[in-house]
Amino acid sequence: MITSQQIGEYLKRVPPLPEAIGGTLRLLSEGELASAAKTASEDPALIYYLKQVVNSAAYGFKQELKEPMQIFSALGTERARELLYAYMVHSVAPEKWGYFALDKDGFTHFQLSFMQRWEKIVSAEKIDEKYTSAAAIMSAGVIVADAIFADHASDVALLRENSDLDLDTILERVSGFRFERLVAAIAGKWEVERDVTELVTLAFGRSECSDSDSACRAARFLHLLLFYELSRPMMLDAGVNAFISFNPEFTMPVLDRFEEIVGVE
Secondary structure, eight states, rough: OOOOHHHHHHHHHHHOOOHHHHHHHHHHTTOOHHHHHHHHTTOOOHHHHHHHHSSSSSTTTTTOOOHHHHHHHHHHHHHHHHHHHEEEEEHOOOOOOOSSSSSHHHHHHHHHHHHHHHHHHHHHOOGGGGGGGGGHHHHHHHHHHHHHHHHTTHHHHHHHSOOOOOHHHHHHHSSOHHHHHHHEEEEEEEEHHHHHHHHHHHHTTTTTTTTTHHHHHHHHHHHHHHHHHTHHHHHHHGGGGGSOOOOHHHHGGGGGHHHHHHOOO
Protein backbone atom coordinates (compact mmCIF):
# COMPACT_ATOMS: atom_id res chain seq x y z
CA MET A 1 0.00 0.00 0.00
CA ILE A 2 2.67 2.52 1.03
CA THR A 3 6.32 2.08 0.08
CA SER A 4 9.38 3.50 1.80
CA GLN A 5 9.99 5.58 -1.30
CA GLN A 6 6.53 7.11 -1.01
CA ILE A 7 7.19 7.91 2.65
CA GLY A 8 10.23 9.84 1.49
CA GLU A 9 8.05 11.81 -0.92
CA TYR A 10 5.74 12.86 1.91
CA LEU A 11 8.70 14.09 3.91
CA LYS A 12 9.89 16.13 0.93
CA ARG A 13 6.67 18.12 1.21
CA VAL A 14 7.82 19.43 4.59
CA PRO A 15 9.84 22.60 3.98
CA PRO A 16 13.13 23.34 5.74
CA LEU A 17 13.27 26.25 8.14
CA PRO A 18 12.94 29.63 6.39
CA GLU A 19 16.02 31.79 6.84
CA ALA A 20 14.35 34.20 9.29
CA ILE A 21 13.09 31.41 11.55
CA GLY A 22 16.37 29.50 11.45
CA GLY A 23 18.23 32.67 12.38
CA THR A 24 15.76 33.46 15.15
CA LEU A 25 16.15 30.00 16.65
CA ARG A 26 19.93 30.26 16.62
CA LEU A 27 19.78 33.64 18.37
CA LEU A 28 17.41 32.22 20.98
CA SER A 29 19.96 29.45 21.61
CA GLU A 30 22.50 32.19 22.33
CA GLY A 31 20.08 33.96 24.70
CA GLU A 32 19.82 36.99 22.40
CA LEU A 33 16.12 37.81 22.77
CA ALA A 34 16.33 41.31 21.30
CA SER A 35 18.24 40.14 18.21
CA ALA A 36 15.90 37.15 17.88
CA ALA A 37 12.87 39.46 17.88
CA LYS A 38 14.49 41.68 15.23
CA THR A 39 15.28 38.69 12.99
CA ALA A 40 11.78 37.24 13.44
CA SER A 41 10.29 40.56 12.28
CA GLU A 42 11.72 39.83 8.81
CA ASP A 43 8.93 37.25 8.41
CA PRO A 44 5.56 39.10 8.49
CA ALA A 45 3.56 35.85 8.44
CA LEU A 46 5.40 34.60 11.52
CA ILE A 47 4.82 37.85 13.41
CA TYR A 48 1.13 37.80 12.47
CA TYR A 49 0.86 34.23 13.82
CA LEU A 50 2.66 35.12 17.06
CA LYS A 51 0.39 38.12 17.61
CA GLN A 52 -2.72 36.00 17.10
CA VAL A 53 -1.51 33.34 19.53
CA VAL A 54 -0.06 35.43 22.35
CA ASN A 55 -3.06 37.77 22.38
CA SER A 56 -5.54 34.88 22.54
CA ALA A 57 -7.36 33.83 25.71
CA ALA A 58 -5.08 30.78 25.91
CA TYR A 59 -2.11 32.94 26.89
CA GLY A 60 -3.98 35.47 29.00
CA PHE A 61 -1.53 38.37 28.90
CA LYS A 62 -3.08 41.43 30.56
CA GLN A 63 -2.22 43.82 27.74
CA GLU A 64 -2.11 43.36 24.00
CA LEU A 65 1.35 42.58 22.70
CA LYS A 66 1.96 44.30 19.37
CA GLU A 67 5.70 44.57 18.82
CA PRO A 68 8.06 41.60 18.24
CA MET A 69 10.26 42.63 21.19
CA GLN A 70 7.22 42.79 23.48
CA ILE A 71 6.19 39.31 22.34
CA PHE A 72 9.61 37.72 22.78
CA SER A 73 10.18 39.39 26.16
CA ALA A 74 6.81 38.17 27.44
CA LEU A 75 7.38 34.63 26.19
CA GLY A 76 11.00 34.11 27.18
CA THR A 77 13.48 31.94 25.32
CA GLU A 78 11.91 28.49 25.53
CA ARG A 79 8.29 29.50 24.98
CA ALA A 80 9.36 31.63 22.03
CA ARG A 81 11.21 28.63 20.59
CA GLU A 82 8.11 26.48 21.15
CA LEU A 83 5.93 28.92 19.21
CA LEU A 84 8.40 29.07 16.34
CA TYR A 85 8.11 25.30 15.95
CA ALA A 86 4.35 25.52 16.40
CA TYR A 87 4.29 28.04 13.56
CA MET A 88 6.22 25.64 11.33
CA VAL A 89 3.70 22.89 12.09
CA HIS A 90 0.83 25.34 11.55
CA SER A 91 2.31 26.42 8.21
CA VAL A 92 2.28 22.87 6.82
CA ALA A 93 -1.18 22.03 8.15
CA PRO A 94 -3.65 21.71 5.26
CA GLU A 95 -6.49 24.16 4.77
CA LYS A 96 -8.64 21.15 3.91
CA TRP A 97 -7.83 17.88 5.65
CA GLY A 98 -8.03 14.75 3.56
CA TYR A 99 -8.40 11.88 6.03
CA PHE A 100 -9.31 13.34 9.40
CA ALA A 101 -12.50 15.39 9.66
CA LEU A 102 -10.58 18.45 10.82
CA ASP A 103 -10.10 21.99 9.62
CA LYS A 104 -7.20 24.35 10.25
CA ASP A 105 -8.96 26.12 13.13
CA GLY A 106 -9.73 22.80 14.81
CA PHE A 107 -6.14 21.66 14.49
CA THR A 108 -4.85 24.98 15.83
CA HIS A 109 -7.14 24.64 18.85
CA PHE A 110 -5.84 21.11 19.49
CA GLN A 111 -2.22 22.20 19.06
CA LEU A 112 -2.47 25.19 21.41
CA SER A 113 -4.33 23.21 24.06
CA PHE A 114 -1.72 20.44 23.86
CA MET A 115 1.12 22.96 24.18
CA GLN A 116 -0.47 24.94 27.02
CA ARG A 117 -1.04 21.86 29.15
CA TRP A 118 2.45 20.58 28.38
CA GLU A 119 3.86 23.92 29.58
CA LYS A 120 1.87 23.46 32.79
CA ILE A 121 3.32 19.97 33.31
CA VAL A 122 6.87 21.15 32.53
CA SER A 123 6.50 23.87 35.16
CA ALA A 124 4.83 21.72 37.83
CA GLU A 125 7.25 18.81 37.41
CA LYS A 126 10.29 21.09 37.07
CA ILE A 127 11.15 19.39 33.78
CA ASP A 128 14.07 20.98 31.96
CA GLU A 129 12.62 23.91 30.00
CA LYS A 130 14.46 22.84 26.87
CA TYR A 131 11.71 20.20 26.48
CA THR A 132 8.97 22.84 26.22
CA SER A 133 8.95 22.50 22.41
CA ALA A 134 8.20 18.76 22.50
CA ALA A 135 4.40 19.05 22.25
CA ALA A 136 4.62 21.40 19.25
CA ILE A 137 6.90 18.97 17.44
CA MET A 138 4.80 15.91 18.34
CA SER A 139 1.67 17.49 16.83
CA ALA A 140 3.35 17.34 13.41
CA GLY A 141 2.64 13.60 13.39
CA VAL A 142 -1.08 14.25 12.97
CA ILE A 143 -0.43 16.23 9.78
CA VAL A 144 1.86 13.56 8.35
CA ALA A 145 -0.75 10.89 9.17
CA ASP A 146 -3.48 12.83 7.37
CA ALA A 147 -1.36 13.32 4.24
CA ILE A 148 -0.37 9.66 4.02
CA PHE A 149 -3.75 8.10 4.69
CA ALA A 150 -5.78 10.59 2.65
CA ASP A 151 -4.03 9.20 -0.43
CA HIS A 152 -4.77 5.61 0.63
CA ALA A 153 -8.15 5.99 2.31
CA SER A 154 -9.84 3.00 0.66
CA ASP A 155 -6.96 0.67 1.54
CA VAL A 156 -6.94 1.91 5.13
CA ALA A 157 -10.70 1.42 5.39
CA LEU A 158 -10.33 -2.22 4.29
CA LEU A 159 -7.59 -2.89 6.82
CA ARG A 160 -9.52 -1.27 9.66
CA GLU A 161 -12.70 -3.09 8.68
CA ASN A 162 -11.10 -6.43 9.42
CA SER A 163 -9.27 -5.39 12.59
CA ASP A 164 -9.41 -2.41 14.92
CA LEU A 165 -5.87 -1.23 14.21
CA ASP A 166 -4.59 2.24 14.91
CA LEU A 167 -3.06 4.09 11.98
CA ASP A 168 0.46 3.81 13.36
CA THR A 169 0.27 0.01 13.39
CA ILE A 170 -1.15 0.00 9.86
CA LEU A 171 1.69 2.24 8.68
CA GLU A 172 4.29 -0.07 10.21
CA ARG A 173 2.74 -3.20 8.69
CA VAL A 174 2.62 -1.83 5.17
CA SER A 175 5.79 0.30 5.08
CA GLY A 176 7.99 -0.62 8.03
CA PHE A 177 7.76 2.95 9.38
CA ARG A 178 6.26 4.27 12.58
CA PHE A 179 5.10 7.85 13.04
CA GLU A 180 7.75 8.67 15.63
CA ARG A 181 10.35 8.01 12.94
CA LEU A 182 8.63 10.43 10.58
CA VAL A 183 8.27 13.08 13.27
CA ALA A 184 11.96 12.68 14.12
CA ALA A 185 12.80 13.22 10.44
CA ILE A 186 10.76 16.44 10.43
CA ALA A 187 12.47 17.55 13.66
CA GLY A 188 15.82 16.98 11.96
CA LYS A 189 14.79 19.22 9.06
CA TRP A 190 13.84 21.91 11.54
CA GLU A 191 17.06 21.72 13.57
CA VAL A 192 15.27 20.62 16.75
CA GLU A 193 17.64 19.88 19.61
CA ARG A 194 18.50 16.18 19.74
CA ASP A 195 17.33 15.72 23.34
CA VAL A 196 13.90 17.13 22.45
CA THR A 197 13.60 14.84 19.44
CA GLU A 198 14.54 11.84 21.57
CA LEU A 199 11.88 12.79 24.13
CA VAL A 200 9.23 13.02 21.40
CA THR A 201 10.25 9.61 20.06
CA LEU A 202 10.09 8.08 23.53
CA ALA A 203 6.70 9.72 24.18
CA PHE A 204 5.05 7.58 21.51
CA GLY A 205 5.06 4.94 24.27
CA ARG A 206 6.74 2.13 22.41
CA SER A 207 9.83 1.57 24.56
CA GLU A 208 10.11 0.95 28.27
CA CYS A 209 12.43 3.20 30.22
CA SER A 210 13.58 3.80 33.77
CA ASP A 211 11.93 6.35 36.07
CA SER A 212 15.39 7.22 37.32
CA ASP A 213 15.78 8.93 33.94
CA SER A 214 14.07 12.35 34.07
CA ALA A 215 13.39 12.23 30.32
CA CYS A 216 11.52 8.94 30.79
CA ARG A 217 9.16 10.50 33.33
CA ALA A 218 8.64 13.47 31.03
CA ALA A 219 7.84 11.09 28.14
CA ARG A 220 5.19 9.34 30.23
CA PHE A 221 3.47 12.66 30.87
CA LEU A 222 3.67 13.65 27.21
CA HIS A 223 2.22 10.32 26.03
CA LEU A 224 -0.67 10.63 28.49
CA LEU A 225 -1.29 14.25 27.57
CA LEU A 226 -1.46 13.41 23.86
CA PHE A 227 -4.26 10.94 24.51
CA TYR A 228 -5.98 13.31 26.88
CA GLU A 229 -6.15 15.82 24.02
CA LEU A 230 -7.06 13.23 21.38
CA SER A 231 -9.96 12.07 23.57
CA ARG A 232 -11.75 15.39 23.38
CA PRO A 233 -15.09 15.25 21.50
CA MET A 234 -13.83 17.27 18.53
CA MET A 235 -10.85 14.96 18.01
CA LEU A 236 -12.94 11.82 18.52
CA ASP A 237 -15.47 13.04 15.96
CA ALA A 238 -12.63 13.82 13.55
CA GLY A 239 -11.22 10.29 13.90
CA VAL A 240 -7.84 11.56 15.12
CA ASN A 241 -7.97 9.29 18.17
CA ALA A 242 -7.00 6.49 15.73
CA PHE A 243 -3.64 8.20 15.14
CA ILE A 244 -1.68 5.94 17.52
CA SER A 245 -2.57 3.49 20.28
CA PHE A 246 -2.57 4.41 23.95
CA ASN A 247 -0.17 2.52 26.22
CA PRO A 248 -1.72 2.66 29.71
CA GLU A 249 1.10 0.70 31.34
CA PHE A 250 3.61 3.26 30.11
CA THR A 251 1.69 6.09 31.78
CA MET A 252 0.69 4.35 35.02
CA PRO A 253 3.62 5.74 37.08
CA VAL A 254 2.50 9.34 36.45
CA LEU A 255 -1.29 8.97 36.24
CA ASP A 256 -2.14 10.35 39.69
CA ARG A 257 0.29 13.23 39.35
CA PHE A 258 -1.10 14.00 35.86
CA GLU A 259 -4.60 14.31 37.33
CA GLU A 260 -3.27 16.69 40.01
CA ILE A 261 -1.62 18.95 37.44
CA VAL A 262 -4.01 18.82 34.51
CA GLY A 263 -7.24 17.69 36.16
CA VAL A 264 -9.84 15.51 34.49
CA GLU A 265 -12.75 17.10 32.64
